[in-house]
Structure formats: C-alpha cells, structure tokens
Amino acid sequence: MIGFILADLRRLWAGSLVVVLLVALATALGVAVTLQERALRLGSARAADKFDLVIGAPGSETQLILSSIFLQPSPLPLMDGTVLPRLLADPRVASAAPVGFGDSFGGYPVVGTSTGLVHQLEVLAEGRVFAALGEAVAGSAVDLPIGYAVKPTHGLAERGGHAHTELAYRIVGRLEPTGTAWDRAILVPMQAVWALHGMEAESDADGRHDHADDLEHDHGHSHDEAASGAKAGHAPIDADAALNEDWGKVPPGLPAILVKPKSIADAYKLRQEYRDTETLAVFPGEVLTNLYATLGDAKRVLVAVTTGAQVLVAAAILLVTILHVGQRRRQIGALRAFGAPRRAVFVIVWSELFALIAAGVLIGFSLGFGAAKFIAGYLSGESGVAMPVVFAAGDGLLMSLILAFAAILAVLPAVLAYRQSPAAALRA
Amino acid sequence: MLGLQLQGIDIRFPGLAAPALAIESLTLAAGSRVALIGASGSGKSTLISILTGLERVGQGRILWDDVDICALSEGRRDRWRGANIGLVLQDFHLFPGLSALENVLLPASLSGAMARDIGARARDLLLRVGLTRPTQMIETMSRGEMQRVAIARALLRRPGVVIADEPTASLDSEAGAAVGELLLELSRESGCTLLVATHDLSLAQRLDRRIRLAGGRIVDDGPVLEQAA
Ligand SMILES: Nc1ncnc2c1ncn2[C@@H]1O[C@H](COP(=O)(O)OP(=O)(O)OP(=O)(O)O)[C@@H](O)[C@H]1O
Numbered sequence: 018m019i020g021f022i023l024a025d026l027r028r029l030w031a032g033s034l035v036v037v038l039l040v041a042l043a044t045a046l047g048v049a050v051t052l053q054e055r056a057l058r059l060g061s062a063r064a065a066d067k068f069d070l071v072i073g074a075p076g077s078e079t080q081l082i083l084s085s086i087f088l089q090p091s092p093l094p095l096m097d098g099t100v101l102p103r104l105l106a107d108p109r110v111a112s113a114a115p116v117g118f119g120d121s122f123g124g125y126p127v128v129g130t131s132t133g134l135v136h137q138l139e140v141l142a143e144g145r146v147f148a149a150l151g152e153a154v155a156g157s158a159v160d161l162p163i164g165y166a167v168k169p170t171h172g173l174a175e176r177g178g179h180a181h182t183e184l185a186y187r188i189v190g191r192l193e194p195t196g197t198a199w200d201r202a203i204l205v206p207m208q209a210v211w212a213l214h215g216m217e218a219e220s221d222a223d224g225r226h227d228h229a230d231d232l233e234h235d236h237g238h239s240h241d242e243a244a245s246g247a248k249a250g251h252a253p254i255d256a257d258a259a260l261n262e263d264w265g266k267v268p269p270g271l272p273a274i275l276v277k278p279k280s281i282a283d284a285y286k287l288r289q290e291y292r293d294t295e296t297l298a299v300f301p302g303e304v305l306t307n308l309y310a311t312l313g314d315a316k317r318v319l320v321a322v323t324t325g326a327q328v329l330v331a332a333a334i335l336l337v338t339i340l341h342v343g344q345r346r347r348q349i350g351a352l353r354a355f356g357a358p359r360r361a362v363f364v365i366v367w368s369e370l371f372a373l374i375a376a377g378v379l380i381g382f383s384l385g386f387g388a389a390k391f392i393a394g395y396l397s398g399e400s401g402v403a404m405p406v407v408f409a410a411g412d413g414l415l416m417s418l419i420l421a422f423a424a425i426l427a428v429l430p431a432v433l434a435y436r437q438s439p440a441a442a443l444r445a
Numbered sequence: 446m447l448g449l450q451l452q453g454i455d456i457r458f459p460g461l462a463a464p465a466l467a468i469e470s471l472t473l474a475a476g477s478r479v480a481l482i483g484a485s486g487s488g489k490s491t492l493i494s495i496l497t498g499l500e501r502v503g504q505g506r507i508l509w510d511d512v513d514i515c516a517l518s519e520g521r522r523d524r525w526r527g528a529n530i531g532l533v534l535q536d537f538h539l540f541p542g543l544s545a546l547e548n549v550l551l552p553a554s555l556s557g558a559m560a561r562d563i564g565a566r567a568r569d570l571l572l573r574v575g576l577t578r579p580t581q582m583i584e585t586m587s588r589g590e591m592q593r594v595a596i597a598r599a600l601l602r603r604p605g606v607v608i609a610d611e612p613t614a615s616l617d618s619e620a621g622a623a624v625g626e627l628l629l630e631l632s633r634e635s636g637c638t639l640l641v642a643t644h645d646l647s648l649a650q651r652l653d654r655r656i657r658l659a660g661g662r663i664v665d666d667g668p669v670l671e672q673a674a
C-alpha cells in the first residue's frame with residue numbers, strides 16, 4: 018500500500034508540488050503575520066520593561082515613549098529643569114535620570130544621560146562609564162571600537178543634520194545587550210549635550226565659559242529642536258572637564274526624565290502627581306497598550322487579509338481535491354474492480370491528499386517562522402529592540418485545527434469515490 | 446470453480462427506449478468455457494458488468510453458486526469479486542509507477558490476502574505468461590506484455606471464474622493470439638469457469654459454448670461445433 022501511494026505521488030509529482038506549495042505559502046503567510054505581530058508586541062513590551070516611569074513636558078504620551086524608550090528621532094518639548102532636583106529629593110524615587118536627544122552619529126542616536134542610568138540599564142561588558150564631558154559609553158549593538166572618536170551630528174545626517182565640531186566623544190565603555198533600542202545608542206553625559214546645544218546649568222561653576230569666550234566659532238544659526246533655548250555659539254568644549262553630576266544647580270530644560278520609583282504604590286502616586294500643566298508622567302507599558310489598541314484595527318485588517326488568503330487557498334484545495342478525484346475516478350474504479358476493500362481505497366485516497374496538505378502546513382509553518390525571524394532580525398538591526406519570534410501554545414492548537422480540517426477534507430474524495438459504481442468509474 | 450444462475454435481469458439506461466439488457470434466465474455450469482459474442486452495442490460489456498457486480502442491478506438475481514451478489518453491499522461485493530473473479534479488461538487497468546510483479550500482487554496485498562507463497566506464485570505466473578523481468582516498470586511494457594501481466598493478476602488468487610471483456614481487442618493479431626492462447630491455457634489448468642466477451646472469432650471458436658447477444662437479448666446459445674483451425 019505504501020508502495021502504491023508513493024508510486025502515485027511520484028507519478029503526479031507536479032500536481033502534488035503545486036498543492037504542497039499552495040498550502041505552504043498560505044500557511045506561511047498566516048504564520049508569519051501572527052509571529053511577527055507577536056514579536057513586535059513582546060519585543061516592544063520587553064524594551065519598555067526596563068523603564069518604569071517616564072516624565073516629560075506635557076504633549077503626546079506616545080511621542081514621549083517613542084522618543085525616550087525607542088529613541089525615535091523627533092523633537093520633544095522641554096520641561097523645566099527644576100523637575101529633576103525635585104524628583105531626586107523625593108523619598109519615593111529610587112533613581113531619576115535625565116535624557117536628552119537630538120544628536121546622532123552614523124545612524125546611532127547619541128543620548129545624553131547620567132552615569133546612574135548607564136548602570137541601571139546593564140552592566141558594562143568592557144571599559145568603564147564616562148567620567149568626563151567628552152567620554153561616551155556605547156550600546157552593545159554599536160559597531161564602534163573602544164577609543165573611537167564620535168563626532169555627533171545634530172539630527173540625523175541623512176535628514177540634513179549638521180555636524181557638531183565643538184566636541185568629539187571618545188568611547189570608553191560598552192554595555193551588555195539589553196534587548197532594547199538603547200543597544201544602538203551612544204550614551205554621553207547629559208551635561209555635554211547641554212553644552213553642545215548652548216544650554217548651561219545656571220550656576221555652572223566649572224571653567225567652560227572661559228573657553229567659550231576664547232574661541233570664536235559661532236556659525237550663527239539657531240537650533241529648532243530640543244535645544245530651542247539655544248543662545249550661545251559653537252565654541253569648543255573641554256572634553257576633559259570632569260563630570261559634575263550635582264543636578265541641584267537648576268539644570269536647563271529637559272525633554273525627559275526616566276524615573277525608578279521605590280514601590281508600585283509610589284509609582285502610581287508619582288504618575289498622579291506629575292501629570293499637571295508643567296509635566297506629563299506616563300507608564301510606558303500603559304502607553305504601549307493604548308497604542309496596540311489603536312493599532313488593533315490595523316491588525317484586524319491584516320488578519321482579515323490573511324484569513325481571506327487562507328479561505329481562498331482552502332477553496333483552491335477543495336477544487337484540487339475534487340479535480341483529483343475526477344482524475345482518479347478510473348484508478349479508484351480499477352482498484353475496486355480488482356477487489357481492493359473500501360478501507361484500502363479510503364486509506365490510499367485519504368493519506369495521499371492528507372500527506373500533501375500536511376506537508377504543506379508543516380513547510381508553511383517553517384517558512385512562516387523563517388520569514389518572521391528574518392523580518393524580526395532586520396527590524397532588530399534597525400531599531401535595536403530585540404524581537405523574540407516564538408511559538409505560543411495557541412499555535413500548536415491552530416496547527417492541529419488546520420490539520421484536522423485537512424483530515425476531514427481529505428475524506429471527501431474517498432467518500433465521493435464510492436458514490437458511483439466501479440463500472441462507471443472505469444468508463445471515466 | 447463457480448457456476449452462475451441469473452434471473453430476471455432488465456437493465457435500462459436513461460434516454461434509451463429499449464432495455465440495454467433483458468435476460469430472463471441464464472445458467473453457466475461450473476467449469477464451463479463460454480464465449481460471449483455479438484455486435485458492438487449489443488450489451489456484452491453491460492452483461493459482464495452486472496455478472497461481476499461492477500454495476501448494480503435494480504431487479505433480478507445473480508447467483509454465483511449460492512451467493513446472490515445483488516444482495517451484497519458495495520464494499521462486500523468488491524471484496525467478493527476480488528476473491529472469486531479474475532478480471533481481464535480490454536484496457537488492462539494496470540497501475541503505472543509499479544513494476545509488473547507489484548501490479549500482479551497489488552489487489553491481493555490491498556485485500557490483505559497475502560498468503561505466504563503468494564510472491565512465489567506471482568513470479569511463477571509471470572514466467573508462465575512469458576515475462577522474465579518481474580521488476581520491469583509497467584509503463585515501459587508493450588501492450589501485449591501488459592495484457593499478460595493482467596492475466597497473471599487475474600489468476601493470482603485462484604478465482605473460481607475468470608471473466609474477460611475483449612482481452613485481445615486492443616492488441617495486434619499476433620499479440621492477441623498469444624494472449625488468447627494464454628488465457629485459455631491457464632484457465633484450463635486452474636479448472637475455473639471462463640467467460641470471454643470477444644469479437645475475435647478464432648478465440649470464440651476455441652471455447653465450448655457460445656452465447657450471442659443482440660439488442661441486449663440472448664439470440665443464440667449453444668455449443669461451439671466447429672473445431673478450432
Ligand atoms: N452508462 C450508460 N448510459 C447509457 N447507455 C449505456 C450505458 N452503458 C451502456 N450503454 C448502452 O448500452 C448498450 C450496450 O453497451 P455495451 O457497452 O454493453 O455494448 P458492447 O456489446 O460491449 O459493445 P462493444 O462490443 O462495442 O464493446 C449500448 O447501446 C450503449 O450505448
């Protein structure tokens with residue numbers, strides 16, 4: 018019997034291949050969409066996990082999260098610098114770190130922050146944390162060696178940003194992977210970002226002002242983004258100036274502060290308190306949930322499209338099945354004429370069709386998995402956000418359902434085969 | 446060997462005023478050797494279909510020994526046919542992708558009727574019909590060779606009756622003669638009842654009894670008197 022089935026499949030290999038491919042592609046489409054959507058959701062949720070509470074100036078919550086968690090380059094309004102010392106003094110706050118965006122280097126965002134945040138993100142894989150204005154720590158996915166001199170560009174180079182010539186950062190350390198967008202970031206002292214954009218802490222005591230007066234490098238254009246308060250020129254900055262992380266001196270405006278509350282209760286209280294006319298406090302997870310709810314419609318459309326494709330393929334399989342029976346009427350008639358029992362005919366017809374569909378489904382699942390992996394890999398490379406392509410328990414159920422459907426479908430030709438006499442089938 | 450008793454058969458096809466087959470009664474003695482002749486369209490194939498249970502009849506009785514095949518379910522009739530009737534058809538109905546030997550064995554193996562010596566018997570039969578390469582793929586064989594494989598297949602399970610519908614019609618005269626000869630010889634050796642529908646007069650001449658059909662009715666039935674040339 019096996020020999021007969023194999024001989025049959027060999028003989029009808031072209032048609033069989035078409036059925037397998039059809040099923041495989043349809044399955045792959047559905048699987049890839051499902052897995053990719055899940056990877057995106059899990060990946061971004063995990064990327065946001067590291068950040069408990071984000072405080073920024075009033076505006077778009079989504080924009081605040083996209084910029085501070087996913088490091089999307091877009092201008093954020095600034096909030097008053099006094100928010101930071103106020104937070105640091107709050108007993109409910111375990112830690113609070115300023116973040117400043119706007120610069121980039123070779124496609125990597127250059128993010129100003131504090132040494133505290135660097136330690137909070139991950140341990141260092143090599144080197145040390147920045148200790149002077151002109152030092153930087155690279156994320157794990159930043160393909161630059163220790164000691165490399167980073168000349169930041171304002172904005173993104175490909176979008177016509179201009180280079181900052183006043184300061185080059187030297188990479189002195191590298192973080193372990195975090196699976197977040199911050200893996201692609203070059204972390205620099207917040208103070209350096211302020212200095213570059215001409216914003217200084219008001220009671221700044223170190224000697225940078227002297228240098229600024231010495232050398233005239235004022236290009237005379239003003240920044241329109243995070244540094245909208247810019248007034249000073251582009252004087253070189255002393256890269257070796259020691260870092261002073263005493264935020265108590267009323268720092269200039271800040272786009273965002275990442276806060277780690279001491280407890281969950283504290284987190285909710287802080288979020289409540291810092292939602293007013295001056296600041297906006299958000300939980301990244303909450304914003305993402307809202308975002309998914311909004312994107313839910315888009316996902317529904319996608320799911321509808323894949324479902325449509327799958328229904329079409331199911332119809333195609335049905336048609337193939339019926340044609341298959343039509344073509345095989347003679348063969349089935351002959352099997353019966355020479356005495357093959359019903360069971361044998363059933364097994365032959367059913368198993369051939371089921372083998373084809375099952376092969377298609379299995380290949381489709383691997384193809385879909387491969388495609389999702391590929392896309393996730395590409396997106397991770399672009400964004401730094403690790404996207405876990407994983408099967409969930411429900412997928413096994415889905416696969417069983419598809420196979421069960423196929424199993425039932427495959428019975429059809431076997432049933433049809435007995436609706437006519439062998440004599441009639443032989444004449445076919 | 447099996448004997449036949451047939452009664453009250455009346456087969457009509459939609460769109461045909463006259464019955465395709467109308468036979469009051471027909472008896473074939475066990476072990477007899479019968480030729481079924483008649484013009485094209487006279488109902489020979491139709492008769493063979495109902496005798497073998499390939500086609501259901503609405504009325505009448507078809508008794509092979511004491512089994513009324515009209516009373517059997519579709520599946521059981523298929524099984525009964527496999528065990529009791531050796532079928533040889535004009536179009537061979539062999540299965541491509543399998544070797545000669547596999548083709549001979551296929552019905553038996555699908556029916557779970559693989560006795561211990563059956564492989565050896567299949568090889569013997571293939572040798573007996575003059576085929577020395579049992580592993581040759583069926584689609585590479587000549588038509589004459591294919592019909593010989595079909596004869597070996599028909600005889601494998603030692604059926605009580607061998608029924609052939611135009612076994613030589615799609616072969617040239619030489620191959621046809623050889624196939625006819627084999628059919629007669631092997632069925633005589635096995636002692637089974639033999640019924641052959643044919644246009645081939647020289648083949649019909651060599652059987653014992655001749656039934657002539659015309660318009661679905663038996664118009665002539667009697668012993669073959671002339672000796673084979
Ligand atoms: N399924 C069918 N539907 C309608 N008419 C049929 C059907 N089967 C057979 N017939 C008719 O029944 C008659 C007998 O056909 P049958 O095939 O038995 O003839 P035959 O004697 O075998 O002819 P031949 O020698 O050409 O094979 C023919 O007129 C044929 O058209």
Ligand SMILES: [Mg+2]
Nearest residue numbers: 489490491610
């Ligand atoms: Mg005929």
